Amino acid sequence: LALTRRGGCRVVGVGRRAAPLARALRRRAVHEATTDTRRGVRDADIVVLCAPVDRIVPLAATIRPWLKKNALVMDIGSVKAPIVRKLEKIYARGGAAFVGTHPMAGSEKTGVENALPHLYKGATCVLTAGRGTPAAALRRAAAFWRSLGARAFEMNPEAHDDWMALVSHLPHLLAHGLLLTAMKRPGARAHVGRLAAGSFRDVTRVAAADPKQWASIFRMNQTALRRAAGGFAKALAGLSRRGWPPSELARSKAFREVIPGGKK
Amino acid sequence: LALTRRGGCRVVGVGRRAAPLARALRRRAVHEATTDTRRGVRDADIVVLCAPVDRIVPLAATIRPWLKKNALVMDIGSVKAPIVRKLEKIYARGGAAFVGTHPMAGSEKTGVENALPHLYKGATCVLTAGRGTPAAALRRAAAFWRSLGARAFEMNPEAHDDWMALVSHLPHLLAHGLLLTAMKRPGARAHVGRLAAGSFRDVTRVAAADPKQWASIFRMNQTALRRAAGGFAKALAGLSRRGWPPSELARSKAFREVIPGGKK
Numbered sequence: 001l002a003l004t005r006r007g008g009c010r011v012v013g014v015g016r017r018a019a020p021l022a023r024a025l026r027r028r029a030v031h032e033a034t035t036d037t038r039r040g041v042r043d044a045d046i047v048v049l050c051a052p053v054d055r056i057v058p059l060a061a062t063i064r065p066w067l068k069k070n071a072l073v074m075d076i077g078s079v080k081a082p083i084v085r086k087l088e089k090i091y092a093r094g095g096a097a098f099v100g101t102h103p104m105a106g107s108e109k110t111g112v113e114n115a116l117p118h119l120y121k122g123a124t125c126v127l128t129a130g131r132g133t134p135a136a137a138l139r140r141a142a143a144f145w146r147s148l149g150a151r152a153f154e155m156n157p158e159a160h161d162d163w164m165a166l167v168s169h170l171p172h173l174l175a176h177g178l179l180l181t182a183m184k185r186p187g188a189r190a191h192v193g194r195l196a197a198g199s200f201r202d203v204t205r206v207a208a209a210d211p212k213q214w215a216s217i218f219r220m221n222q223t224a225l226r227r228a229a230g231g232f233a234k235a236l237a238g239l240s241r242r243g244w245p246p247s248e249l250a251r252s253k254a255f256r257e258v259i260p261g262g263k264k
Numbered sequence: 265l266a267l268t269r270r271g272g273c274r275v276v277g278v279g280r281r282a283a284p285l286a287r288a289l290r291r292r293a294v295h296e297a298t299t300d301t302r303r304g305v306r307d308a309d310i311v312v313l314c315a316p317v318d319r320i321v322p323l324a325a326t327i328r329p330w331l332k333k334n335a336l337v338m339d340i341g342s343v344k345a346p347i348v349r350k351l352e353k354i355y356a357r358g359g360a361a362f363v364g365t366h367p368m369a370g371s372e373k374t375g376v377e378n379a380l381p382h383l384y385k386g387a388t389c390v391l392t393a394g395r396g397t398p399a400a401a402l403r404r405a406a407a408f409w410r411s412l413g414a415r416a417f418e419m420n421p422e423a424h425d426d427w428m429a430l431v432s433h434l435p436h437l438l439a440h441g442l443l444l445t446a447m448k449r450p451g452a453r454a455h456v457g458r459l460a461a462g463s464f465r466d467v468t469r470v471a472a473a474d475p476k477q478w479a480s481i482f483r484m485n486q487t488a489l490r491r492a493a494g495g496f497a498k499a500l501a502g503l504s505r506r507g508w509p510p511s512e513l514a515r516s517k518a519f520r521e522v523i524p525g526g527k528k
Binding site: 024026104105106107123125126133139151153160163164166167168170171172173174175176177178179180181182184185192194195196197198199200201202204205206207208209211214215218219225226228229231232233235236237240243244246247248249250251255 | 434
């Protein structure tokens with residue numbers, strides 16, 4: 001949707017099922033649509049793989065022989081190292097290039113019905129190069145996301161995964177943990193609904209994200225997530241031992257500078 | 265603000281400092297204001313104590329001799345049993361009556377600048393009676409909150425505290441825990457801000473609430489909070505052991521019925 005509004009290119013939607021493609025056409029999110037992946041990618045200058053994280057490597061490997069010589073392939077997965085480290089080998093032979101990207105925007109909602117044309121405006125997009133990724137491909141990837149309004153910068157794929165475990169995958173995990181803890185208490189169906197206010201709703205919101213996609217993300221980033229979850233369990237135990245002194249962090253100037261606009 | 269808009273009564277603001285009272289007058293949240301507590305409450309039919317949870321019992325005890333015979337005293341604290349169980353003795357002699365109430369609305373923001381006239385519309389308000397609380401006082405308390413648009417119902421104060429530990433105090437604790445875990449990692453100031461997206465912001469939002477007020481809430485509800493935090497730690501460890509299978513709960517019909525409108 002952001003691309004068709006931006007203009008300057010022809011957007012081809014490739015999918016497995018006809019119905020979502022028809023909806024994408026109706027919403028003008030794509031100019032044409034096909035369920036034939038080979039036909040969809042063979043003339044493309046840029047291919048963006050929007051698949052669950054565990055499908056990206058096989059998909060990128062499948063399409064490689066069909067791509068134009070200077071094609072740029074990107075993905076939008078939330079985990080980067082396992083993808084980039086495999087594809088840097090598969091795409092090492094030259095021709096089309098692969099750059100792992102992670103535009104950080106979106107919500108727990110899915111489908112073209114929930115597409116927002118300005119979703120990437122002001123969003124962060126991490127670019128992750130592998131060994132041998134051409135500098136020109138990285139520049140094209142950055143220009144692509146910037147043309148949609150994102151702030152794009154490069155990071156090492158392992159560092160990306162480590163930080164994402166902490167600032168994204170861990171919050172999702174906490175949402176699931178809170179939901180399970182609350183809903184399994186006897187009487188939950190009668191009480192949680194009428195007693196849960198903003199804090200419960202906020203903390204559990206992201207638990208409504210697609211469970212299959214998140215199972216893949218948790219699994220693919222398990223080493224970093226185990227470290228983040230372990231750190232959190234220690235922090236929680238420490239807080240309990242000390243009688244839960246609320247942190248002043250969220251109100252500090254330092255924090256407000258780190259998360260601009262995130263806190264009042 | 266809700267009361268002055270509703271009309272049918274005269275609202276007297278009582279506070280310790282003149283400046284916030286002047287702001288409340290300017291915003292027409294009160295009809296008159298005083299720093300003299302005795303003057304503020306002696307003609308009141310209804311007194312609502314809006315103080316940190318650990319100040320409510322001493323405040324309610326202080327004003328009792330000054331109150332009219334049929335005055336109704338309520339509080340808006342997030343913890344109820346330690347307050348209700350003490351005040352049921354202090355207010356046992358008849359005359360003015362005390363009903364512990366907990367209108368569940370508001371945000372991490374404080375001050376009359378952030379007051380919302382429709383804050384209580386559709387909000388839940390829990391009424392907690394002590395031993396010997398007159399039925400008429402309970403009915404008046406319910407009518408008061410309903411006149412501001414809240415859904416008011418009665419609960420045992422201990423049950424209230426137990427559920428609140430799970431659906432409100434625990435989410436606040438998780439927000440603090442996540443913030444501490446993320447911000448103490450080396451490099452956090454450079455990375456968290458640009459990498460943290462919606463999930464981190466949502467889960468940590470409530471950590472910006474007043475730390476002093478929350479220290480009192482955590483302390484006064486420590487038994488129930490310890491149980492809730494222990495349950496959560498077990499749930500988190502269980503999820504880690506099983507490779508973090510994301511729960512389908514938030515997407516289930518049962519959950520959407522429990523939290524109406526809370527999830528799509």
